[in-house]
Amino acid sequence: MDNAVKALIDRIANEASRGATQEKETMLLLLGLDPRSEETAHLIETARAFARQASGGRARLAGAIGIDLHSCQMNCKFCSFGEAWGLVKEESILTEDQVIAMARAYVEAGVNMVTLRSTEFYDLNTICSWLRDIREQVPGKYELNLNVGELTPEMAHACYEAGASSAYHVLRMREGIDTPFKPEIRVRTIQAIVDSPLKFNTCIEPIGIEHTDEEIADRMAFALSCHPDSVGIMPRVPVAGTPLGDIEMISRDRMRQMAAILRLAAGRNVKYITMHPDDELGLEAGTNGFSVERGAVPRDVEFSDGEWKGLTAKRAVEILRSAGYETELIDCDPRFRKDASWWRPHGATEAETPSIIGEDGVEYVRRDGQRIKMKVSGKQTVG
Numbered sequence: 001m002d003n004a005v006k007a008l009i010d011r012i013a014n015e016a017s018r019g020a021t022q023e024k025e026t027m028l029l030l031l032g033l034d035p036r037s038e039e040t041a042h043l044i045e046t047a048r049a050f051a052r053q054a055s056g057g058r059a060r061l062a063g064a065i066g067i068d069l070h071s072c073q074m075n076c077k078f079c080s081f082g083e084a085w086g087l088v089k090e091e092s093i094l095t096e097d098q099v100i101a102m103a104r105a106y107v108e109a110g111v112n113m114v115t116l117r118s119t120e121f122y123d124l125n126t127i128c129s130w131l132r133d134i135r136e137q138v139p140g141k142y143e144l145n146l147n148v149g150e151l152t153p154e155m156a157h158a159c160y161e162a163g164a165s166s167a168y169h170v171l172r173m174r175e176g177i178d179t180p181f182k183p184e185i186r187v188r189t190i191q192a193i194v195d196s197p198l199k200f201n202t203c204i205e206p207i208g209i210e211h212t213d214e215e216i217a218d219r220m221a222f223a224l225s226c227h228p229d230s231v232g233i234m235p236r237v238p239v240a241g242t243p244l245g246d247i248e249m250i251s252r253d254r255m256r257q258m259a260a261i262l263r264l265a266a267g268r269n270v271k272y273i274t275m276h277p278d279d280e281l282g283l284e285a286g287t288n289g290f291s292v293e294r295g296a297v298p299r300d301v302e303f304s305d306g307e308w309k310g311l312t313a314k315r316a317v318e319i320l321r322s323a324g325y326e327t328e329l330i331d332c333d334p335r336f337r338k339d340a341s342w343w344r345p346h347g348a349t350e351a352e353t354p355s356i357i358g359e360d361g362v363e364y365v366r367r368d369g370q371r372i373k374m375k376v377s378g379k380q381t382v383g
């Protein structure tokens, strides 16, 4: 093994444990390693050990509900929903009752983050009303995450008020080239999320063999600069019939290497590193998240009534346990009361909503109609 590379990896791990985030140049160096080399094996082993230490053995299990399977006029070159590719033969849209039933089944099976995912233009008001109803009808301590279209600052606030804990958004690989979106539009939505009380989840995706180390390092550095709660790694899954469907998928060795780089480069302040759809592979390289999916999946043209590819939430819990993780959030939405009930009764106005005592024994109160502030011995800090 090259001793200089080993020393670099050990130094990064040491810095990561103290909360440091690495620069793009460091990620570029690690991306330049041969994915099958001894050095990469050391990188992966180091990232796996660091993940246990940084997470305290806690993992996030996300259950995604793809609300709408229908053609999308944005025609991203990798997505099965693109209208121009004509792959979606039968449109399906979930009803609210179906969404609530799926959310309940997920939570009962151990999911601690339910994601509502839609195509770009699905009505956000409808989704917000569902968020309120899920909070009322599905008991349990779980986060609600949104993976929807573009958001303004006002929309991000409205989602939070309706019960969302976080939102997922991505500046994708070759945004503006393989997608019709101007990168600045995606960045504007990311900024709206980051500036709102929502937590920010993101991903480096969809990565293919066509992307250079420079492009990947650039996206990693951007994601980390936004102080996310989680960052994922996702390959471009070639869907036959899409413009990129004939380009082979990136190798599993390379995916593991990238997950390990991200885990160490992110430092301990990023709570979850994830890999999807081969989540189990990611666990070998330092991820501490897992996702299962139902409904519309952008890597497929069929609607999944049950969990996609048969991977159930129950099975995901078993896989996480055998990798040494419990499905427990590192820090949950502070709007849960001590008894795990949700803070605001359904239909209650802000004025009718009392302050709450969080699990940490701290009182959370409304102050400016925008944020929850935390009262600690007379001092107030933004929570």
Ligand code: SF4
Binding pocket: 072, 073, 074, 075, 076, 079, 080, 081, 082, 118, 119, 120, 179, 298
């Ligand atoms: S990735 Fe999203 S925006 Fe692009 S075609 Fe698919 S659903 Fe539409």
